[in-house]
Amino acid sequence: MSYHAPLDDMLFSLRLAAGEGAFEKGGLYEDLGGGVLESTLSEAAKLAAEQLLPLDKIGDSVGARYFDGHVTTAPGWREAYAQWIAGGWNSLAASPEYGGLGLPGLLGAACMEIWNGANMAFALCPLLGQGAIEAIEAHASDALKQAYLHKIVSGEWTATMNLTEPQAGSDLSMVRASAVRVEDGSYRLRGQKIFITYGEHDLSDNIVHLVLARLPAAPAGTRGISLFLVPKFLPGDNGRFIRPNDLRCAGIERKLGVHASPTCTMIYGDAGGATAWLVGEEHKGLACMFTMMNNARLAVGLQGVALAERAAQMAHAYALERRQGRGGASHGQAAARIVEHPDVKRMVLTMKALTQAARAICYETAVSMDRARRDGDRCRAREANERAGLLTPVAKAFSTDIGNEVASLGVQIFGGMGFIEETGAAQLMRDARILPIYEGTNGIQAVDLVGRKLRFDNGAALRRELADMWRIVEIGADFAAIDAVREAVNALDAASQFLLDADPSLALAGATPYLRLFALARGATLLLKGALAGDRQRAALARFFADNIAIAAPSLARTVIKGGPSLLEAGAMLDA
Numbered sequence: 001m002s003y004h005a006p007l008d009d010m011l012f013s014l015r016l017a018a019g020e021g022a023f024e025k026g027g028l029y030e031d032l033g034g035g036v037l038e039s040t041l042s043e044a045a046k047l048a049a050e051q052l053l054p055l056d057k058i059g060d061s062v063g064a065r066y067f068d069g070h071v072t073t074a075p076g077w078r079e080a081y082a083q084w085i086a087g088g089w090n091s092l093a094a095s096p097e098y099g100g101l102g103l104p105g106l107l108g109a110a111c112m113e114i115w116n117g118a119n120m121a122f123a124l125c126p127l128l129g130q131g132a133i134e135a136i137e138a139h140a141s142d143a144l145k146q147a148y149l150h151k152i153v154s155g156e157w158t159a160t161m162n163l164t165e166p167q168a169g170s171d172l173s174m175v176r177a178s179a180v181r182v183e184d185g186s187y188r189l190r191g192q193k194i195f196i197t198y199g200e201h202d203l204s205d206n207i208v209h210l211v212l213a214r215l216p217a218a219p220a221g222t223r224g225i226s227l228f229l230v231p232k233f234l235p236g237d238n239g240r241f242i243r244p245n246d247l248r249c250a251g252i253e254r255k256l257g258v259h260a261s262p263t264c265t266m267i268y269g270d271a272g273g274a275t276a277w278l279v280g281e282e283h284k285g286l287a288c289m290f291t292m293m294n295n296a297r298l299a300v301g302l303q304g305v306a307l308a309e310r311a312a313q314m315a316h317a318y319a320l321e322r323r324q325g326r327g328g329a330s331h332g333q334a335a336a337r338i339v340e341h342p343d344v345k346r347m348v349l350t351m352k353a354l355t356q357a358a359r360a361i362c363y364e365t366a367v368s369m370d371r372a373r374r375d376g377d378r379c380r381a382r383e384a385n386e387r388a389g390l391l392t393p394v395a396k397a398f399s400t401d402i403g404n405e406v407a408s409l410g411v412q413i414f415g416g417m418g419f420i421e422e423t424g425a426a427q428l429m430r431d432a433r434i435l436p437i438y439e440g441t442n443g444i445q446a447v448d449l450v451g452r453k454l455r456f457d458n459g460a461a462l463r464r465e466l467a468d469m470w471r472i473v474e475i476g477a478d479f480a481a482i483d484a485v486r487e488a489v490n491a492l493d494a495a496s497q498f499l500l501d502a503d504p505s506l507a508l509a510g511a512t513p514y515l516r517l518f519a520l521a522r523g524a525t526l527l528l529k530g531a532l533a534g535d536r537q538r539a540a541l542a543r544f545f546a547d548n549i550a551i552a553a554p555s556l557a558r559t560v561i562k563g564g565p566s567l568l569e570a571g572a573m574l575d576a
């Protein structure tokens with residue numbers, strides 16, 4: 001199993017997304033200039049290669065173990081986590097007020113990609129921590145921030161996200177966990193949460209759970225949900241966090257992939273109620289949780305990019321070595337390397353092109369999030385925030401879909417050996433399968449895109465995005481595959497207009513093909529932009545993407561525009 005962080009590709013994509021002058025004095029990423037970006041990424045890559053990658057396979061084969069309420073992580077995990085904290089990696093983005101370095105999200109995004117490429121099951125733990133830090137920083141009281149943030153920022157304590165219950169998955173209006181306020185202003189929380197990533201483990205002294213629950217007489221639906229902070233250990237008389245809270249892990253799941261990441265059933269309040277504190281206002285918990293979820297959705301998109309990159313690297317290396325078939329050669333000559341067969345070339349190029357397109361979309365999303373937070377110009381910051389909102393579901397769903405497609409192509413290129421665990425191609429495919437499911441299924445991302453994000457400000461964010469794509473098409477008029485790129489943007493334009501005017505049920509029927517169409521047009525234009533700024537190899541890959549992948553755009557647009565009625569009619573038969 002091999003992986004090296006593709007620093008050249010990453011840096012190229014990062015600089016392109018950040019824009020000209022971004023790393024210079026007065027630019028959005030002034031603090032990453034002077035070599036900070038490059039040196040941080042190469043240190044992150046070193047950590048990935050030396051500490052995380054060697055543990056990936058043992059994590060998969062041994063996995064996390066459960067016994068009597070306790071979870072033991074795989075061999076080597078505790079030591080790697082200690083190294084992670086010692087290196088200060090957990091505190092990159094958090095505010096200096098709580099011990100963070102205050103560095104931009106774009107750097108965090110690139111590091112996330114690297115760590116997930118090396119060991120996704122490990123990286124999942126800090127991934128959730130980053131979202132929790134943002135949610136607590138944005139919404140918790142000063143007292144809570146002072147008590148908990150420093151240690152979560154340093155990584156000494158980890159954090160989790162507790163949304164899901166057996167009857168409440170995509171539909172969080174069905175959350176039943178409950179909380180009541182007590183005299184000292186804290187709450188007592190009861191309920192069961194399932195599928196909680198790193199809900200229990202042996203990596204840190206304390207685990208801080210962010211839990212969605214309902215207060216008595218809360219309004220029905222998602223407007224009646226509140227967010228609570230519930231630590232595993234509470235402060236004792238001496239102020240040290242050693243007093244167990246009323247919560248426990250009742251078991252962990254056996255699952256298809258990410259075996260080393262414990263997926264926990266959590267029981268709160270068996271003995272009267274877990275001590276909890278409100279984060280944000282009563283009944284406004286879902287909005288607070290969304291602070292965490294938007295961050296986490298981009299991070300999950302980057303997990304897709306990371307696994308795709310690793311699968312592409314492994315498959316390409318194998319295709320250069322494995323010899324089968326003679327190609328054009330006559331008898332008696334050595335068999336050809338499989339990479340010489342056009343069908344294998346197509347698979348490797350598809351893997352690389354999809355990965356680069358997804359990476360470009362994710363980095364654009366990260367830059368928009370940073371601009372929304374950092375740009376002093378209020379109008380630009382607001383537009384960037386809307387853009388981040390528009391791109392986040394695309395970044396999450398497209399990158400994780402292609403993570404699966406690319407991992408599956410990787411297995412194909414390995415042939416029979418791909419199906420055998422030894423090569424590691426199968427593990428990537430198993431690990432990738434969760435990505436379109438958690439952090440809001442990809443179906444829900446498509447509904448979010450079409451139902452909410454497209455309609456932001458009467459479609460203004462979408463129009464700005466389309467205008468940017470058209471601008472690139474105009475500048476790239478001489479590009480070899482410009483017709484395919486133009487057709488893709490044209491198709492997106494037409495399908496967008498249709499959806500803005502469509503009846504809601506028809507719009508929802510077209511949501512998933514529309515998200516793919518959006519990603520193909522955005523991906524093709526971003527790769528074209530890269531081709532115009534880059535070398536011949538980049539231009540060749542952009543051309544391949546346009547003529548072989550983005551070419552699906554017109555048929556996706558047709559599905560969006562014409563496919564709805566047949567789906568609704570045939571779908572009615574399924575309701576019975």
Ligand SMILES: Cc1cc2nc3c(=O)[nH]c(=O)nc-3n(C[C@H](O)[C@H](O)[C@H](O)COP(=O)(O)OP(=O)(O)OC[C@H]3O[C@@H](n4cnc5c(N)ncnc54)[C@H](O)[C@@H]3O)c2cc1C
Nearest residue numbers: 161162163164169170195196197263438439440441443444
């Ligand atoms: C390994 C793993 C780790 C996880 N980690 C966490 C965690 O840390 N914290 C946490 O809270 N949860 C976690 N989850 C739970 C995960 O977020 C949910 O499984 C996910 O949100 C989907 O919910 P569900 O499983 O109930 O599926 P359902 O909501 O029942 O969905 C089933 C299918 O119906 C579709 N569907 C449902 N509603 C709609 C709709 N309105 N429109 C269109 N399609 C719809 C879905 O897209 C999906 O295809 C984890 C799950 C796993 C497996």
